[in-house]
Amino acid sequence: MSYLPQILFALALILGVGYFTRNVKKLIRNIKLGQDKDVSDNKGERWKNMAMIALGQSKMVKRPIAGFLHVIVYVGFVIINIEVLEIIIDGLFGTHRIFSSMGSLYGILIGSFEILAVLVLVAVIVFWLRRNVIKLKRFLSAEMKGWPKNDGNIILYFEVVLMCLFLTMNATDLQFQAMDSGNVISQFIAPWFEGFSENTLHLIERTAWWLHILGILVFLNYLYFSKHLHILLAFPNTYYGKLTPKGQFSNLESVTNEVKLMMDPNADPFAVPEATDTAEVPAKFGASDVQDLSWVQLLNAYTCTECGRCTSSCPANMTGKKLSPRKIMMDTRDRLEEVGKNIDANGGEFKDDGKQLLGDYITNEELWACTTCNACVEACPVSIDPLSIILEMRRYLVMEQSAAPMELNNMMSNIENNGAPWPYNQMDRLNWVNE
Template sequence: MNYLDNIFFAIILILGIGYFTLNVKKILRNIKLGRDVNRSDNPSERWKNMAMIALGQSKMVKRPIAGILHIIVYLGFVIINIEVVEIIIDGLFGTHRVLSFMGTFYDILIGSFEILAALVLVSVIIFLVRRNIIKLKRFIHSDLKGWPKSDANYILYFEVVLMTLFLLMNAADYHLQNVSGGFMDFHPAGSFPISQYISTLFDGVSNGTVYIIERTAWWLHIVGILIFLNYLYFSKHLHILLAFPNTYFADLNPKGQFDNLESVTNEVKLMMDPNADPFAAAPADAVPAKFGANDVQDLNWVQLMNAYTCTECGRCTSACPANITGKKLSPRKIMMDTRDRLVEVGNNIDANKGVFVPDNKTLLNDYITPEELWACTSCNACVEECPVNISPLSIIMDMRRYLVMEQSAAPMSLNAMMTNVENNGAPWQYSQQDRLNWKNEN
C-alpha cells in the first residue's frame, strides 16, 4: 500500500468517524430535551442489570431460538470487529497483518473470527427466512410497514455482505500467503479454518488477480463497516450501542409502582400549607407546571433514550393482552412514534439554529391516539418482555395523566368511577352505608 493509499484511507476514516460523532451529538441533544430524572440510586444493581441483560443477553434467551441466534450475531459483531483495529493500523501505516507478531494467539484469534463469521452468516440467513418467508406474526404486524420493515432487512443484508467480504478477503490472503517463493508482503500469518477451503476457488487464477480481489474485499470491508456505523443513526440498530446505558438507567422500582408527579405534589403541599399564599405573584416568565405529557419534551430523558433504544422486535406487542384481543394498542408503535416525533423535534431545532419553533404538532393525537392509550391494561407485560428493559407503559401512563388532569378527557366509564370514588369512597355507585349489602343476598 503506497502513501496515497494511506492518505486516502485516513481521509475515509476521519470522515466516517467524524460524521458518526456529529450524529451521536444530535442523539444526546435530543435525549436531553426530556425532563430530568434521577437514576443514580443503587449503582451495584444497575451494573448487574447492564452486565446480565445488555452484555449477557439474559432476557433474549426467554425465546431460545431467536435468543441463541441473536447471541451468535451479537458475539460476531463484537469479536470480529476486534480485527478492525488491525485493519485500521494496516490502512494508516501500509503494513499487512501487523498483529501477527502475537504468534499462536493471533492464529487462535483469526480462527475464532472465521468460525464466528460462518455462524453469523447462518444465523442471519435464518433471520431473513423468519422475517420474509415464514413471516412470523410480530414481523408482519400493521405497525411494522414501510421503512421499519425495510430497515430490519437492510441490516441483515449488510451483515451478510460484511461477513462474506471478511471470509473472501481472508481466502485471498491465505492463497497469497502460500504462493511458492512468497508474494509481496503476504507472509504466513493466522489460521483460516473456513476460508482455506474458499481459497480453492483461486486455483489457477493469476496472483495479480487474486491480489486485486484481496485488496478489493479489504477496502469494501472497512468502508462497509464505516457505512454500517453511520447507518446506525438512521436505524433501529442504535440498540447495539444504547442497550448498555438503557439497562443501566432503567427503573428499579417494582413493576406497577408509579411515581407521584412533582407538579401535583407541589400543588397539594401548597393547598395543605396554612401559611402559603396561593395568590403570591409568580415570576413573569414562569411556565405553569404541566400534569403528564403531551409531547416528547414532557417525557423524561430516560423515556426518550428508551425510544432510541427500541429494537422493534415486537416482543412487547406480541405479549400485550390488549393487542392480542384486537385493540389498537401496540407498545412497539408507542416507542416508534415517540422516536419519530423526537427526531422531528430535533430536525426542527437544527433547521432553526438551535431553537424549537412550534410546529402545531404533538406526540399525543398527531402520533399516538387516546384510543391506543386507553386500551392499555397497565399489566406490565410489555415491560417484562422487552429484552433491553424499555418501558412503553411509563409513556402511556404519563400521556394518560395529561388527558385526565389537563384536558379532563378520560372515557365516560373512568369519569364515572372517579366520581364514585369521590362521592362514595369506592368505584361503585353505592353509598357507604349500603356497601356491605351484598352479604345479605344469600
C-alpha cells in the same frame, strides 16, 4: 504516490468517524430535550443489570431460538471486528497483517473469527427466512410496513456482505494462506480462486480489504437511522432502567402534598402553604409531546429494537385492540426525530409546528386500551418501559383535558362523592348484609 493508499485511508477514517460523531452529538441533543430525571441511585444494581441484560443477553434468550441466534450474531460481530484494529493500523501505516508476528496465536484468533463469521452467516440467513419466508406474525404489524421492514432486511444484507468480504479477504491473501494455522474456513474457499495469477489474487484481496473497512464505516453511520442503534444504546438504557417494582406508579409530589393537606384534620384549608411545605406545581401535568417526557423515556425510544416481543405479549393487542407497545416507542422516536429536524432547520430553536405526539402520532384509543399489566416491560430484552410513556400521556388527558373515558370519570366521581368506586351512598353500603 507510495503514500497515497495511507492518505486515502486516513481521509475515509476521518470522514466516517467525523460523520458518526456528528450524529452522536445530535442524538444526545435530542435525548436532552426530555425532562430531567434523577437516576443516580443504586449504582451497583444498575451496573449489574447492564452486565446481565445488555452484555449477558439474559432476557434475550428467554425465547431460545431467536435468543441463541442473536447471541451468535452479537458475539460474532463484536469479536470479528476486533480485527478492525489491525486493519486501521495497516491502513494508516502501510503494513500488512501487523499482528501476524504473534505467530500461532494470531492464526488461532483469525481461525476463531472465521468460524464465527460462518455462524453469523447462518444466523442471519435464518433471521431473513423468519422475516420474509416464514413471516412471523410479530413482523407483520401495521407499524412494520415500509421503512421498518426494509431496515430490518438492509441490516441483514449488510452483515452478509461484511462476513463474505472478511472470508474472501482471507482466502485470497497468499501470506495468510501460507500460515500453518488460522485459515480454518478460508482454506476451503481458496480453491475457488485457483488459476488466478498472483497479481489478480492480490487485487481481489485488496478490494475485499477496502470494501470491508469502508462497509464497516458505512454501517457505523447507518446505525443512527436504523433500529440497530440499540447496538450502542442498549448499555446505557439497561443501566438507567427502572429499578422500582413494575407496578409502582410515579406520583406527582405537588399533588401528593395537596392530598395530604386535605386529609389533615388539623390543617387550615384556607392557609397559603409556605414554599418549603409543598413541591413546585409543574407547568403541565403529564405529557402531550416528547419534550414533556423524561430523557430516560426518550433514550428508551431510541433504543427500541422493534423486535415486537412487547406487542406479542400485550393482552390488549392479542384481543384485537389498536394498542401496540412497539408502535408507542416507534412513534415517540419518530416524533423526537421530527422535533430535532425542526430545531436544526430553525437555527437551534424549536418552532411550533402544530403537531404533538398525542393525537398526531398516538391516539387516545391506543392509550386507554392499555391494561397496565407490565407485560411489555417484562418482555423487552433491553429494559424499555413503554408503559411509563402511556401513563404520562394518560395523566395529561385526565388532569389537563378531563378527557378520561366515561367509565373512568364515573368511577372517580363516585370515589369523590361516596368514598368508593360504586354509585351507592356511604350510608347504604352495608345494606347487603340485611339481605
